[in-house]
Amino acid sequence: MGSADPGEAMKSTIVIPNYNGIKYLENCLSSIREDTEEHPARIIVVDNGSTDGSAEAAERTEGVQVIRMGENTGFCRAVNAGILASDTPYVILLNNDLTIDKGFVRAMEEALERDEKAFSAGAQMRMMREPDRMDNAGDYYCALGWAYDYGKGKKASKRYESARKVFAACGGAAIYRRSILEEIGLFDERHFAYLEDVDIGYRAGIYGYHNLYEPKAVVYHAGSAASGSRYNEFKINLSSANSIYLIEKNMPFLQVVVNLPLLAAGFCIKALFFWKKGFGKIYLRGLMRGFRIYYKEGGREMHVPFRWKHLGNYLRIQWELWINIIRRFLG
Numbered sequence: 001m002g003s004a005d006p007g008e009a010m011k012s013t014i015v016i017p018n019y020n021g022i023k024y025l026e027n028c029l030s031s032i033r034e035d036t037e038e039h040p041a042r043i044i045v046v047d048n049g050s051t052d053g054s055a056e057a058a059e060r061t062e063g064v065q066v067i068r069m070g071e072n073t074g075f076c077r078a079v080n081a082g083i084l085a086s087d088t089p090y091v092i093l094l095n096n097d098l099t100i101d102k103g104f105v106r107a108m109e110e111a112l113e114r115d116e117k118a119f120s121a122g123a124q125m126r127m128m129r130e131p132d133r134m135d136n137a138g139d140y141y142c143a144l145g146w147a148y149d150y151g152k153g154k155k156a157s158k159r160y161e162s163a164r165k166v167f168a169a170c171g172g173a174a175i176y177r178r179s180i181l182e183e184i185g186l187f188d189e190r191h192f193a194y195l196e197d198v199d200i201g202y203r204a205g206i207y208g209y210h211n212l213y214e215p216k217a218v219v220y221h222a223g224s225a226a227s228g229s230r231y232n233e234f235k236i237n238l239s240s241a242n243s244i245y246l247i248e249k250n251m252p253f254l255q256v257v258v259n260l261p262l263l264a265a266g267f268c269i270k271a272l273f274f275w276k277k278g279f280g281k282i283y284l285r286g287l288m289r290g291f292r293i294y295y296k297e298g299g300r301e302m303h304v305p306f307r308w309k310h311l312g313n314y315l316r317i318q319w320e321l322w323i324n325i326i327r328r329f330l331g
Contacts, residue, residue, distance in 0.1 A: 168201025
């Protein structure tokens with residue numbers, strides 16, 4: 001195993017939010033330390049009040065800094081704490097339930113170094129239990145009000161081996177340019193968890209930046225390690241609320257009007273889907289909560305103000321919202 005050049009400056013801080021991740025965290029940190037022996041990066045674990053010994057395990061790991069939040073503050077507040085504690089040009093966010101391949105950090109950094117207008121880049125995420133299948137090849141958002149993981153569950157193939165622009169980088173394994181975070185703001189803590197990566201990617205797009213998918217950076221993701229399953233009350237309640245909040249804060253009024261028929265259709269389809277799975281009431285309550293977050297719980301403060309200089313960016317985003325409907329159904 002090689003070792004890092006002692007004179008090589010660190011370009012990235014890796015931030016790992018953790019909540020009772022003892023089942024996965026040690027393997028995650030082991031894979032990171034193996035990669036960063038050859039290409040250095042600072043490692044910060046932000047612990048959200050874990051009670052399973054995972055925070056203590058991280059503290060025993062050489063080269064790892066632990067920030068203890070004391071309680072479960074959610075994904076967004078935890079990663080913001082890590083970002084604020086960092087001092088490098090780039091910040092890499094990693095879920096605690098994944099491992100990384102060698103060369104991951106270097107590939108992430110090189111993706112942003114090739115493109116000065118890139119805000120973020122997401123990794124090629126494979127399923128840990130079925131490593132020949134994709135977990136995520138970029139996040140997309142469409143005019144139906146749906147966000148989706150491109151390639152989810154599909155066989156890994158050459159189709160997913162090309163770098164490209166995406167709507168947003170999946171925050172489970174992504175690199176962000178710190179200077180742009182300072183310009184557009186950090187993760188919105190009202191999201192708590194879910195869709196926060198789409199939200200910040202959307203915001204970067206409004207400001208004229210774009211997001212990338214970098215296939216050379218490969219990770220293996222367990223998935224749903226914190227919430228317990230793909231569909232559960234916790235996840236559906238938060239994600240449905242955030243799907244409304246995402247629209248209210250990022251779309252100007254006229255854009256909402258333009259998209260309203262498609263948005264209404266999209267939310268009706270989702271409501272029927274979750275009703276059949278026994279989560280219909282949870283989903284609808286979540287939608288109502290999304291309006292409350294924006295109109296009654298201070299969400300308006302986070303609204304991205306419309307500026308005429310960004311008109312071209314809004315038009316480009318709108319085109320993406322329509323195209324991404326086609327991409328969603330063609331896979």
